[in-house]
Amino acid sequence: GLQDASRLSFESRGGIVDDGLGYNPEVSEFSVEASILADTVQGYVNDHGADKVGVLYVGFGEVLLFMQAASDYEVLGDVRWFGSDANTKESKLVEDSIGLGFVTDTSYTTVQVASGKNDLSQYVDSSLNESIGRIPSTYASSAYDMMWLMGLTIEREQSTDVAVLTAAIPEVAEEYVGALGSSRLNDAGDLAQTNYDVWDIRDGSWTLAGTYFSATDTIALEGTMMKDGLTGEVEVGSILPLTGRLSKHGEENWVASVLATVDFNKYLADKGATWTLSATVEDSQTSPTVALEKLQTLHAKNIKIVLGPETSSNLQNMKGYADSNGILLFSCCSTSPLLAISGDTIFRMAPDDTNQGTALSKIFTEAGIEAVVPVWREDAW
Known part of the structure; x- marks a missing residue:
């Protein structure tokens, strides 16, 4: 799945990836998972500093519920959060006050396959x-x-x-x-084609921040x-x-x-x-x-x-x-x-996702992240 592809790519760049936390995709309350995640992240923060630790979230529409639970833990709001295509442009994250505060504090950044821009x-x-x-x-x-x-x-x-x-x-x-x-x-x-657009949230709105180009392994900031x-x-x-x-x-x-x-x-x-x-x-x-x-x-x-x-x-x-x-x-x-x-x-x-994982690992590296804790749905993705 995506967490494995991201792991392999980031480790090849010298990064550290925790075993992480898989959760049952059928649940709708994540207080236990958030508590476990906070303890894990705190350990990496102690070793590397909050600015060098990231959380990779791999999930679907339950992302808001997960982040609402995570917002109860200061350490989870102190580190960077990253996400995948499924949560790019997720409107619930900017419409909910807790969600918007959390994604803003954590500089939440996602990738999604690049559009044709035509x-x-x-x-x-x-x-x-x-x-x-x-x-x-x-x-x-x-x-x-x-x-x-x-x-x-x-x-x-x-x-x-x-x-x-x-x-x-x-x-x-x-x-x-x-x-x-x-x-x-x-x-x-x-x-x-395996280029990915990089998205983040600025002034309360989803914003195209740049594009990852797989051929050169570089991120260009925006723009019959x-x-x-x-x-x-x-x-x-x-x-x-x-x-x-x-x-x-x-x-x-x-x-x-x-x-x-x-x-x-x-x-x-x-x-x-x-x-x-x-x-x-x-x-x-x-x-x-x-x-x-x-x-x-x-x-x-x-x-x-x-x-x-x-x-x-x-x-x-x-x-x-x-x-x-x-x-x-x-x-x-x-x-x-x-x-x-x-x-x-x-x-x-x-x-x-071999390609999406490579794009994410490049973003981790560019963000100065040394250790990543992944969280993911336990299914084929």
Whole structure:
């Protein structure tokens, strides 16, 4: 998972990483975990000084609850806190007075796969802001690009056969430049570009602080030929967390998917195509068990092209069923290195956490951190 990737990279830079604290992702009260974390962090502060110690938090929407519990301990507010893509632009952290005070005091810094910073990414952001009332995470761009990539591949091949699409997606992705920028995929079917935007909170708002460039291991501070034959409606399924701890991401990614579907169908109409793309969504409730049930529901409807799920634990739980039943899965946001498998029918519009861990470890080093205590959800992520 991400904590392991971050550990390996930071230790290779000479840093120290504690065994850390894993917690049950189903709980909603973290006073015990905060107490244990405070004792652990205090030991490192005694040895290194508060300015040399950081906490890496790897979790989902429960981040506010965890930080509210952590705010009861002075030592946890004295050290730097760092986070991942899942908590980047988390609105609850700036809307809650305790949360805002804590992230401000700890200079909370997160990373998320870099957006394309192009006209299309601005269009997606502004369209979703108008629809849901907030600027979305970069994974909304992933969701938008996924729908276009899938549509373009179906259009090129004039087929919905999973084997045909699996072979063709990397070729189409090689040429497609979307809201994320280049959509080129690596051999495991994951997004090849591994740059990360660095975010922090200034004056009560999320602010782009810079970009980590993997090719140089540096942080820069801010700033087709078509075939004939397909007709009718092609239905693509989506499994997203419309409820549960990632419901914020689920909402924005579904809105982005619908937006992409509308725009892609306009593109088809302009070409005089004889088919259209439609999208249907099932709610995973941010649960691996429910996600698998929803995949089975879609399969029963003869839907074998499924966008989602968002989390690595959900994707891991669905993989066996998808493999056995010839289902193509296209995830916007799963990043676990465990799922970076060449030759399967899973594609991900995000680089795996080996790269995110390297980006985080670079930020630790640049921040002068010598020792890190990780906290993480005990699941596939």
